Amino acid sequence: MRLIALLVARDLGQAWRSAGLWLPVAFLLLVASLYPFAVGPDAALLARTGGGMLWIAALLASLLPVDRLVAPDRDAGILDQIALRGISEEMVVIARLIAHWLGFGPPLMIAALPAAALLKLDGATILTLEAGLLIGTPALAALGLLVATLTAGLRSSGALAGLLALPLAVPLLIFGAGTLGDGSGAAFKFLGAASLLLVAITPIAGGAAIRAGRE
Amino acid sequence: MSGAALRLSGLACLRGGRLLFAGVDLVLAAGGSALLHGPNGIGKSSLLRQCAGLLPIYAGTIDRQGSVALADERLALDMELPLHRALGFWARLDRVDEAALDRALHAMALAPLRDVPVRMLSTGQRKRAMLARVIASGADIWLLDEPANGLDDASVALLGAAVADHLAVGGIVVAASHQPLLLTDPVRIAMAAHVPDPAQEASCD
Numbered sequence: 001m002r003l004i005a006l007l008v009a010r011d012l013g014q015a016w017r018s019a020g021l022w023l024p025v026a027f028l029l030l031v032a033s034l035y036p037f038a039v040g041p042d043a044a045l046l047a048r049t050g051g052g053m054l055w056i057a058a059l060l061a062s063l064l065p066v067d068r069l070v071a072p073d074r075d076a077g078i079l080d081q082i083a084l085r086g087i088s089e090e091m092v093v094i095a096r097l098i099a100h101w102l103g104f105g106p107p108l109m110i111a112a113l114p115a116a117a118l119l120k121l122d123g124a125t126i127l128t129l130e131a132g133l134l135i136g137t138p139a140l141a142a143l144g145l146l147v148a149t150l151t152a153g154l155r156s157s158g159a160l161a162g163l164l165a166l167p168l169a170v171p172l173l174i175f176g177a178g179t180l181g182d183g184s185g186a187a188f189k190f191l192g193a194a195s196l197l198l199v200a201i202t203p204i205a206g207g208a209a210i211r212a213g214r215e
Numbered sequence: 216m217s218g219a220a221l222r223l224s225g226l227a228c229l230r231g232g233r234l235l236f237a238g239v240d241l242v243l244a245a246g247g248s249a250l251l252h253g254p255n256g257i258g259k260s261s262l263l264r265q266c267a268g269l270l271p272i273y274a275g276t277i278d279r280q281g282s283v284a285l286a287d288e289r290l291a292l293d294m295e296l297p298l299h300r301a302l303g304f305w306a307r308l309d310r311v312d313e314a315a316l317d318r319a320l321h322a323m324a325l326a327p328l329r330d331v332p333v334r335m336l337s338t339g340q341r342k343r344a345m346l347a348r349v350i351a352s353g354a355d356i357w358l359l360d361e362p363a364n365g366l367d368d369a370s371v372a373l374l375g376a377a378v379a380d381h382l383a384v385g386g387i388v389v390a391a392s393h394q395p396l397l398l399t400d401p402v403r404i405a406m407a408a409h410v411p412d413p414a415q416e417a418s419c420d
Contacts, residue, residue, distance in 0.1 A: 003308070010293075010304050017295045077289030081348075084267055084285055085308055214269055215230070 003087060004095045011099035020068050021103045024061035025111040031057040032115030043120045050119025051129050051180040057115075058108055058133060058176075059169050062140035066161040069100060069148035070210070079210060089207035097138075097145050097202055104144075105137035125180060132179040132191060139172050139195035142202040149206035153213050168198075218280055219245045219355035219387050221266065225275035227411075228261045235261055236409040237274065241402060245385035248378075248398045252391070253406030259391035260287065262406075263358045266389060281355025281387070286345050286362055294334040298325065301333050302348055309352050319351035322377050324370070338365045343373075350377055357381060359390040363397070371397070 015021050035053050036046055073079050082092055109130055116126045147165045151157035171194045178187035220243065227237035235258035241249055251259045264270040266277060267285045292301040299320065306316045320326050323343040328336065336344060342365045349357055357378070363371050375397035378388055390398060 006304075006307055014293060017293075075289070076294075077287065077291035078293075080267075080269055080287075080289070081285070081291040081305065082308070083269060084283055086282075087308075215271070 003091065004098070007092065007095035008099045011096055012103055015099065015103045018068055020065050021107060023064045024104055025107045027061040027064060028054070028057045028108060028111045028115055032118045035119065046120045047122060047125070050116070050121050051125055052177040053119065054112060054115055054129060055173055055177040058137070059140060059173055061108065062104065062144045063162050063165055065100070065104065066144050066148045067158045069096065069145055071148070071152040071157060074152045074210070074213065080214070089210040090203045092210070093145065093149065093203040093206035097142055097199070100145055101138050101141040104141050105133070108137060109133050128180055132176050132188070135188065135191050135195050136172055136176045139198040140169070142198040143168055146198070146202045146206055149209040219385060220278070220280040221356055221387050221389070222278040223266070223275065226262070226265065226272065226277065227274035228258055228265060228270065229273035230261060234273070234411050236406060237411045239275070239404065239409050241404060243387050243389070243402065245387065246382050248382055248388040248390070248401040249404060250390055250392060250398055250401040251404050251406055252393065257406040257410065259406055260360050263287070263360050263389065263391055266358055279356065283356045283358060284349040284352040284354035285358045286349045287360040290333070290341050290345050292333045292344060292348065295332060297330045298333055298336070298344055299329040302344070302351060305348055306351055311351060311353050315353060316351045319347040322350055323347040323373055339367060339370060342366055343370055346374060346377070356387045356389070359388065361392055362390060363392060363394055
């Protein structure tokens, strides 16, 4: 526990100092303010499509920090030095996932409030959207981290990360945006299942990717 | 630290489908040191990384008793942080106290630079910071890859003193270097003698 707390604290500090935490938030707000210009100021249309638009924006925002999640620490030898101390790569990825979600999920959920206001979403929709993001952002964070471990050390890893992540993110988008128009709660359950799956496989697959990258 | 030991027997390394070296044997007990020498690309760094457990072992065994610290060409310190805070992260992971960290900074003559961000340090100062990280770790076995590169004469002397202290308390040092440097009576391993002949290499693929 102490170990994870140490690693999480360091990762959060690094993210804060690199100013990378603002990038997804700024992106979400930017998309929300551009969208009405593109589709016109029809409040009914904005309210009907705005929630889905915000899910797309959240998904794309999760790709922005990918190139700073793993590659810099790998290149600086920090991952090797952690491994020398007998700490497993899976543990490193778990700590990184926690730190990444803390720096990504809650700020995005807060930014979604003014963004929802820009898109004229009503109160019930905002509530559903926030609940969906609460369940969905851990999966978006896990997916970003997973592709970051897979592409660390490759050239033009950013573009490749997008190509890898987006197909895997399709279920999140379907069920996440699906929660907005679905009264039965089934979409929430599917979103939760997809989220749990991604959070569960990321430490295993990410740890293996970091080890394989040492060769 | 007196229980530290490092035993390599018949160690071989395969990288990128090429057998770099084979049949490396080494026995070091507490207070022992070894110097790897040989031309570039012969596998000195790979051997050190195998000893650290970072590269897979193709053949042979490594028996290691004690914790390891590795100084290679990468700094592994957070660039934006002041030096003592960047080193402090590793000190907390290693569960060593502030005093040990200060001693390590002092040993590498870095005490005046403790509040300077790592990115502002010069090449030689970074190298010393990395060595301070190794010293502060309190690890039994030091693996040093070209530790004297980029150091001035005074810093090489500091490194020599630190290594001598480490050996005196029962530590182990394995260094890869072109210069004979700091070690007084190391086991010398000429890597060139362990390069497999091409015929043997072909049969490994």
